[in-house]
Amino acid sequence: MRTATSLALCAALAGPPLLAGCGTGAAGGPEASAACASASPVADPAGRTWDNVTLLSRTCGASGPPVTEFEVTNTEKEALTFTLTFTLMNGFGEAMDTTTRTVESVRPGQTVRHALDTEDGPAAARGSRARIIKVRTVPADEAAAASGACPPSGIRVTADRGDAAMGLRVVGLHLLNCGPAAYAVDGYPGLQLLDEDREPVSGVRILHGTDTISSGIGGDATPRPVTLRPGESAYANLAWRNTTGAGEAVNAPYVRVTAKAGAAPVTVTPELDLGTTGRLGVGPWTKDDTTAR
Structure with a gap:
């Protein structure tokens, strides 16, 4: 794995499975971030670091449950597409589901943050704890895409x-x-x-x-x-x-x-x-x- 990838987790606000690269900032805009407490690191249970990946947890609202987002940083010299696989666990630490998110075309030096969500909506994600189980990165101009605009190659x-x-x-x-x-x-x-x-x-x-x-x-x-x-x-x-x-x-x-x-x-x-x-x-x-x- 490359040390070029920086990834942080924090899951709550709605986020689509396929995410276009955008600037630094949490999904939902500054207003959403302002309502949440500062993120605190959460150690991976297996001690994995995922190339400087940091797990974060924060609470939004006076009595809201912990929520999770994910953040990717591209420190390489070419645009990258990130594919991230997460396990969602319940309060007993039991794995309940696996979900994948793709962040397209993150430019060199760019940091992108999005919320992690489940098919059942934000409420289901808030009740789960997320763990990264796999990170894959490919050059953006070589990334496989099953949907979206047809590539220039046709x-x-x-x-x-x-x-x-x-x-x-x-x-x-x-x-x-x-x-x-x-x-x-x-x-x-x-x-x-x-x-x-x-x-x-x-x-x-x-x-x-x-x-x-x-x-x-x-x-x-x-x-x-x-x-x-x-x-x-x-x-x-x-x-x-x-x-x-x-x-x-x-x-x-x-x-x-x-x-x-x-x-x-x-x-x-x-x-x-x-x-x-x-x-x-x-x-x-x-x-x-x-x-x-």
Whole structure:
């Protein structure tokens, strides 16, 4: 993890799941912040620091319950998109839910603060205690986005949550043509595996086809040219085993994906736990028949 990220927690006022980068200040404006007591640090139960992440708690109103916000600071030299995963716990310390928030395009040197909320609204969030369990940051111009304006490339590249069974892992990469013109691919997506610091991972062979990892998982077809009309999509499966034997286990949270030669890269976070196998299988781009017209 990079020491570039500063993150603080404090959860109450309404905040959407997808948050655009904005200037320093709590969600709800200065008036909302003025009604709250000064934040006090809360130590992480497991002693984690999350690269200078600080947990904060404050009380709003004369007898209000503790509330939580989150704050991100970008101290790198390029704009970043932050994806934060939280666990919400009840008063007994029991985990009740997991929620994710994305803060887009935080500029270098910028600090952004937002309220953490739940699907049930601010009242439910006030009754919970939040803990950060994962922080992921990618360059803003490479961030995967499943919604919003179509990227200048005219395509969206995303990764699904995947399936896991008996040490076998399968994650799908999805390519959507959201532009106005046809988009053609032929063969396999280009992949670069990155560690938690977004540095290249070495010692892992990327195999064309998934049949050497396991049979029957939809990634061993012969590559064929695929032309996607606007609104159509294609997929390519990633497959690996997380078997751990002799040597050091390899984890690659980030994968930099290039849909085809010359395409703009997109960084996704499939959280590859490759164990000590040293192999990752990738299937060819295949048209998704559910979007074909």
